[in-house]
Amino acid sequence: MNSKVLAVLASTTAIIVTVSLFSSCGKPEFDNQAEEANAAPVPYPGFRGQEFHGDKNFANLINSFSQGKAVPTPWAGYWWPYTQNGIAAGTYGAGLSPAGKYDAARGFTQAQRWEVENHGTKDPKVQGWWGHCNGWTAASALFPEPRQAVRVNGVTFEIADLKALLTEAAMETGADFYGERVDFGQDYNSPKYHDTVPDQVFLILTNYMGRLKQAVLLDRYTGDQVWNQPLAGYRFEYPKPADYLGADPRAPGVYRILLTLTLWWMRDDVAPGVQTPPFNFEDTDLVESRALKMELWVDAPIVFSPDGKVQSSGSVIVTRENDFFAGGAWRMGDGILVDAWPDYMWIPYSILKPTDYANYYVDINWIRDHLLVPGGRDDTSASPRPIDPAPSVRPSAFPSNWPNFPLPTNPPTSRPTGLPTWLPTPPPSEPTSRPTWAPTPGPAIPIPAPQPVPRPQPRPT
Amino acid sequence: MSFGLFSVLFMFSGLACSSAMASMPEKDYLEALRIAQRKVDRQAALETGQTGGALSSSWILRLYGKHYAPGDQWDVIAWSFRPPTMRMTGAPDQLRMTAQAAAFHYKVLSVNGGAHSSVTIEVTQTRNFGLTPPDPRVHRIKLTIENLTASTQKTYHFEGQPEGALVSNEIPSTMTPLELFPLNIPELSTARRENAEKVPVLPEFAQDLARKAGFSPQITRATWFHQDDFFGRPVEVLWEEGEPWPSFLRTANGIAILFRKERS
Numbered sequence: 001m002n003s004k005v006l007a008v009l010a011s012t013t014a015i016i017v018t019v020s021l022f023s024s025c026g027k028p029e030f031d032n033q034a035e036e037a038n039a040a041p042v043p044y045p046g047f048r049g050q051e052f053h054g055d056k057n058f059a060n061l062i063n064s065f066s067q068g069k070a071v072p073t074p075w076a077g078y079w080w081p082y083t084q085n086g087i088a089a090g091t092y093g094a095g096l097s098p099a100g101k102y103d104a105a106r107g108f109t110q111a112q113r114w115e116v117e118n119h120g121t122k123d124p125k126v127q128g129w130w131g132h133c134n135g136w137t138a139a140s141a142l143f144p145e146p147r148q149a150v151r152v153n154g155v156t157f158e159i160a161d162l163k164a165l166l167t168e169a170a171m172e173t174g175a176d177f178y179g180e181r182v183d184f185g186q187d188y189n190s191p192k193y194h195d196t197v198p199d200q201v202f203l204i205l206t207n208y209m210g211r212l213k214q215a216v217l218l219d220r221y222t223g224d225q226v227w228n229q230p231l232a233g234y235r236f237e238y239p240k241p242a243d244y245l246g247a248d249p250r251a252p253g254v255y256r257i258l259l260t261l262t263l264w265w266m267r268d269d270v271a272p273g274v275q276t277p278p279f280n281f282e283d284t285d286l287v288e289s290r291a292l293k294m295e296l297w298v299d300a301p302i303v304f305s306p307d308g309k310v311q312s313s314g315s316v317i318v319t320r321e322n323d324f325f326a327g328g329a330w331r332m333g334d335g336i337l338v339d340a341w342p343d344y345m346w347i348p349y350s351i352l353k354p355t356d357y358a359n360y361y362v363d364i365n366w367i368r369d370h371l372l373v374p375g376g377r378d379d380t381s382a383s384p385r386p387i388d389p390a391p392s393v394r395p396s397a398f399p400s401n402w403p404n405f406p407l408p409t410n411p412p413t414s415r416p417t418g419l420p421t422w423l424p425t426p427p428p429s430e431p432t433s434r435p436t437w438a439p440t441p442g443p444a445i446p447i448p449a450p451q452p453v454p455r456p457q458p459r460p461t
Numbered sequence: 462m463s464f465g466l467f468s469v470l471f472m473f474s475g476l477a478c479s480s481a482m483a484s485m486p487e488k489d490y491l492e493a494l495r496i497a498q499r500k501v502d503r504q505a506a507l508e509t510g511q512t513g514g515a516l517s518s519s520w521i522l523r524l525y526g527k528h529y530a531p532g533d534q535w536d537v538i539a540w541s542f543r544p545p546t547m548r549m550t551g552a553p554d555q556l557r558m559t560a561q562a563a564a565f566h567y568k569v570l571s572v573n574g575g576a577h578s579s580v581t582i583e584v585t586q587t588r589n590f591g592l593t594p595p596d597p598r599v600h601r602i603k604l605t606i607e608n609l610t611a612s613t614q615k616t617y618h619f620e621g622q623p624e625g626a627l628v629s630n631e632i633p634s635t636m637t638p639l640e641l642f643p644l645n646i647p648e649l650s651t652a653r654r655e656n657a658e659k660v661p662v663l664p665e666f667a668q669d670l671a672r673k674a675g676f677s678p679q680i681t682r683a684t685w686f687h688q689d690d691f692f693g694r695p696v697e698v699l700w701e702e703g704e705p706w707p708s709f710l711r712t713a714n715g716i717a718i719l720f721r722k723e724r725s
Binding site: 079125127129130131132133137138174176177180194197199203204228248250254297318320324325326329330332333344348356 | 505691
């Protein structure tokens with residue numbers, strides 16, 4: 001059987017076994033959201049960015065912003081997996097959930113019930129990796145970290161509860177995206193797999209985080225899974241003259257230099273009420289990192305001074321023709337990449353009114369007015385009620401056995417694919433680690449051992 | 462064929478094709494270099510005044526048929542995308558692209574200079590087609606455009622604030638969701654351009670409103686421009702000769718269509 005046939009079979013198989021991320025290009029819908037526009041979106045992070053012009057000059061950027069961090073530091077949090085009922089989980093609140101407390105303080109809302117039905121084990125489609133990482137990531141960048149418990153309408157909201165509610169509110173967020181998300185684990189030749197190029201990553205980090213101290217978010221899983229994390233900081237190793245490659249004769253106007261980048265991001269598998277210490281460009285229990293090697297391209301020669309400083313350079317090149325995005329090259333060696341460059345990066349703008357995804361009952365304006373006030377502010381218009389205990393988790397919900405929603409209509413490309421990203425599912429721990437994707441049911445006969453795949457570090461228990 | 466056999470074939474196919482995934486394949490590397498070189502060449506041509514015989518300052522004359530004049534005005538409908546990209550789910554019904562629609566009125570306030578003119582345009586949010594302003598705090602936006610190469614300044618005027626807030630054209634500000642609407646044109650001189658042969662395909666969420674607005678560009682007198690934004694994301698412009706503004710504009714964050722124009 002030749003490799004083309006194998007590739008086709010692999011693609012067909014991928015359609016069947018990949019229960020991961022479907023195209024975001026399904027049937028669109030018109031969504032005017034007129035009612036939402038009557039109120040200003042929340043929050044507006046001030047006037048950051050005004051009178052600011054982007055810089056593409058490599059010498060300027062590497063000399064002034066070879067490292068940077070977000071100010072304030074995005075906070076560590078928890079991803080509130082659907083398989084534990086999302087923010088209706090009572091695991092961290094002595095049997096009481098953040099959503100249950102919210103309902104009790106407001107009186108009329110049904111956030112806990114909604115959560116179980118839509119972000120929990122009553123959703124028959126739920127998969128083990130589904131959760132709230134995107135909400136936490138956006139919330140950690142848009143809101144200061146809750147630092148103390150508050151009491152509203154007789155209900156005490158611990159820090160974990162406050163973080164959970166902010167996380168839920170930020171599930172639908174207006175944002176600016178760089179790169180599209182990979183839909184299929186084996187679709188390594190999709191433009192979506194290669195649409196964050198080194199030059200773009202360099203410009204985003206140095207301009208947004210280096211110059212503006214703006215939080216930058218990313219999906220750190222290069223393949224099909226979604227692992228949103230907020231970046232705490234980055235550092236480019238200062239290049240040496242030996243790193244300068246000059247121009248390739250086939251493109252005499254494109255000058256190349258090797259760089260090594262370290263990214264640090266906050267973790268979301270930590271205790272929900274954890275407090276985030278200052279970030280110091282090092283790994284901790286709450287911060288983890290990854291090193292990326294790349295070739296950066298600029299449009300004029302890079303000149304080093306005798307003391308090894310980058311004295312002058314051209315501008316960083318980012319351009320595209322059709323689907324081909326040009327701007328440097330990743331130099332990560334051979335092997336399969338699921339833990340390499342970001343799948344996509346994003347900048348959050350504001351919280352949107354829930355439509356089809358965020359908990360309809362969790363109102364960011366109410367949270368802001370009553371829970372984000374030091375000590376809390378009672379809502380005198382509400383009729384508080386007793387806190388309902390958190391519902392139990394349906395054990396059968398994790399993991400589900402098979403996709404029970406339609407298979408994608410746009411199959412992966414039939415171009416040769418890399419190794420599948422089959423990773424063993426770790427045993428549950430507390431707090432719950434994110435499960436890595438494993439096809440179910442498992443193969444009935446022995447299979448060749450896959451090439452080692454870099455995988456996320458084990459989570460602390 | 463059993464699932465197990467499928468799995469075996471799948472694994473073998475991966476093993477057969479697994480090399481060099483981490484580093485760019487030579488073929489792709491060379492193609493990327495060529496594309497980058499062409500970008501460098503276009504930029505160099507602009508700097509030496511050799512942009513295909515069409516200097517930036519002549520673009521407005523060529524496209525609009527005249528220079529902007531105070532009082533020129535037109536209307537635009539724009540959509541800001543709400544991508545589901547970040548959602549930690551695989552449920553198809555929660556991974557649909559949606560958008561927020563809004564209407565804007567453009568009016569030329571002043572023109573300074575001749576061929577190298579600087580044009581100041583006021584943009585206001587309107588309620589055309591029953592649409593609601595996305596950011597009621599902003600009562601007007603001021604665009605200053607040099608030579609139709611790019612809007613060199615964009616200033617938001619917020620209610621109750623005497624001073625406008627100047628923002629970068631390259632780095633979107635997070636101060637207002639209006640930053641995610643495609644309200645200003647990209648630099649055109651270094652754009653790749655081609656005669657239009659097909660009309661833009663609007664996303665389904667935009668089609669009904671576009672139809673109501675009479676969106677029907679005449680391709681025979683239109684030009685496509687393909688440009689990159691500051692971060693290399695695609696920007697597409699369809700401009701019909703005789704129109705004051707692009708008939709269709711698509712950025713990474715949204716689309717905009719021209720629906721009503723009025724000369725001074």
